[in-house]
Amino acid sequence: MRLTTFGVGYVGLVTSTGLAEIGHQVLCLDVDADKIARLERGEIPIYEPGLGDLVKRNERSGRLHFSTQLVSPYDDSDLYFIAVGTPPNPDGSADLRAVFSACETLAASAKKPSLVVVKSTVPVGTCDLVQARLDELAPGRFEVVSNPEFLKEGSALEDFFKPDRIVIGARSDKAKATMRALYKPLQLLGERLVITDPLSSELVKYASNTMLAMRVSFMNELSRLCHVTGANIHAVRAGVGSDSRIGRKFLYAGPGYGGSCFPKDVQALAALGRAKGVQLRLAEATHAANGEQANFLAMLVSDAIGDLRGKRVALWGLAFKPETDDVRDAPSLKLAQALLDAGAEVVGHDPEGAQNFIKALGHPRASVVDSEYAALKGAHALILLTEWRCYRAPEFADIRALLVGERPVAVDARNIWSPAEVEAAGLHYVGIGVPSNGAGRS
Ligand SMILES: NC(=O)c1ccc[n+]([C@@H]2O[C@H](COP(=O)([O-])OP(=O)(O)OC[C@H]3O[C@@H](n4cnc5c(N)ncnc54)[C@H](O)[C@@H]3O)[C@@H](O)[C@H]2O)c1
CATH class of the missing domain: 3.40.50.720 (NAD(P)-binding Rossmann-like Domain)
Structure with a gap:
């Protein structure tokens, strides 16, 4: 054809x-x-x-x-x-x-x-x-x-x-x-x-993305509850996901969903509901919960390193997910903006998305580097935002040596590192809904 x-x-x-x-x-x-x-x-x-x-x-x-x-x-x-x-x-x-x-x-x-x-x-x-x-x-x-x-x-x-x-x-x-x-x-x-028919087909797309976004937002809300109660989101996910009616996929807490689809499609479905006089409360709440997760992450960082003015923060992973250069609505942009607003300097690394990130952010106190370890030099904190393979098993001792401060923080916003291993290297581990002395991802 x-x-x-x-x-x-x-x-x-x-x-x-x-x-x-x-x-x-x-x-x-x-x-x-x-x-x-x-x-x-x-x-x-x-x-x-x-x-x-x-x-x-x-x-x-x-x-x-x-x-x-x-x-x-x-x-x-x-x-x-x-x-x-x-x-x-x-x-x-x-x-x-x-x-x-x-x-x-x-x-x-x-x-x-x-x-x-x-x-x-x-x-x-x-x-x-x-x-x-x-x-x-x-x-x-x-x-x-x-x-x-x-x-x-x-x-x-x-x-x-x-x-x-x-x-x-x-x-x-x-x-x-x-x-x-x-x-x-x-x-x-x-x-x-x-x-x-075309009407149902169009709705399948929005319904699918909103359903997936809803699962992520629900786990993110639970991670915030874990943070204040001491429960561990890994165990919660394992227990909940074992129910075959629920399943294990899309139950990972993290920095909030991003990308060119979930954020806009959830909002578009909610807007369509409003326009048609059907309030889609779950779509509205999913969007609101996602925004709150970005604030939660910013709060974890400032709780860990205090006043951010003049401090350098390293971000690993700028694309909204691994294996893409897409930074549209990425959590990295929201977090970087919050850190910059609080007076920090941001140095980012991403295997593919670094240039898009810098173009989208366009801030004199934000920069990107070619090597993940170069981003750490002189930084007070490392925040892992995207679980690219190159970040999955880093040398925590090298990270510790490059970061500054008595006990610099490693914020693992994808919950992929072992808290015990990170802490053993002399870093302060902060995960999403994971107690710092808790078990890692199972
Ligand atoms: N990116 C994804 O993962 C994904 C997945 C599923 C569905 N979608 C949907 O598919 C659509 C496209 O998404 P995308 O990510 O590829 O977008 P994109 O922004 O990467 O690309 C859109 C392209 O359309 C071009 N364009 C705009 N007006 C045009 C016109 N009148 N004639 C010809 N070209 C024109 C733009 O220049 C741009 O290159 C969106 O509706 C999106 O929601 C995207």
Whole structure:
């Protein structure tokens, strides 16, 4: 098939590359001329494991192309994917301007009747609005299908090639059959399609992310309760997660969720509820609890090292999760801002996200370094924020030697270190909902 993707971000580039890899001809179209120029030069604008090699291979094979315009022969594509950003408006609702702008381009340039597949995360009812707009601009030419994306940054290619499920919201049998055929090569071991109407499909995406965010926020709230009662969040997680109805995944307390999806999708679902007169209290509370966790973390740091003025604090892990360079809404940004506001100097390290962090923060007292140990020199505290593999088994004696003060603090915001090991090196261990003399993660 001949395919075009509008929006070449994390979703658009991974999806387009994956579709080219299974044999389709794909045009990646983005309004960001600089991004397209970089891709044409062979540079990959984001970090996603394995993506660079796959992009190059498919470009060489002539199946993957980049452009800022809907150029021939892609103006008669069989399918157009919309994978543009849907960032939050100030009230939390989704900003859909890029989605509708892509539709305008499409209606003005596409030559033949085709499917328009909305992969961007959009509020319930958006596909119908997109259909109405396209019908206005080019009557009878397009059918709009909802196909929300569930990839996880850091394992996006694996998620593309081995999806847990593929959700499709379509109205006509023809559209359903086309989508089924498109995804057949990814389901050789058995179909994992959920085919429904566009409204339900759109809601599946928000419901999934909010459910996951809710689990994280609940554990984060419990970690705060552990902090004041002396209970240990590791034991609580093990006990709760052993119930097969609950399961063990997504029960880790930490610095709060971040990234480009959970924060905005939880807020967008809450905003949609408000707009429709249905108060989604759990979505609202999940968002509020996440904000409180950032404050809790800042409090743990200031409790440990007191007045922050003039003190240097080292941050390990700036991306919102391992194996990505994405710092959008990352806990590192919230914490760094709180530390800077309190007068501290912040030195960060991240294997991939350091430059994005510095660009997003833009503060004269914040800097990044290339080696994790270099960040520690002269710092009063180390805070581990993202559990990249390189931080999992550090030399605590070396950390102790580089940090300053009588008993410098190591704040383990992912609860991955052994408190006993950290303390044995002469550091003061602080975890999230873990007593400093308590057991480590099991
Ligand atoms: N990043 C994720 O992990 C993820 C996962 C699932 C779903 N999503 C959803 O997918 C969508 C895209 O997310 P992303 O992280 O890839 O975003 P992104 O910000 O990385 O990329 C979006 C791209 O769209 C481009 N764009 C904007 N307007 C355009 C237009 N009119 N025509 C062509 N291109 C245009 C931008 O220049 C940008 O390059 C969002 O709705 C997001 O919620 C993201």
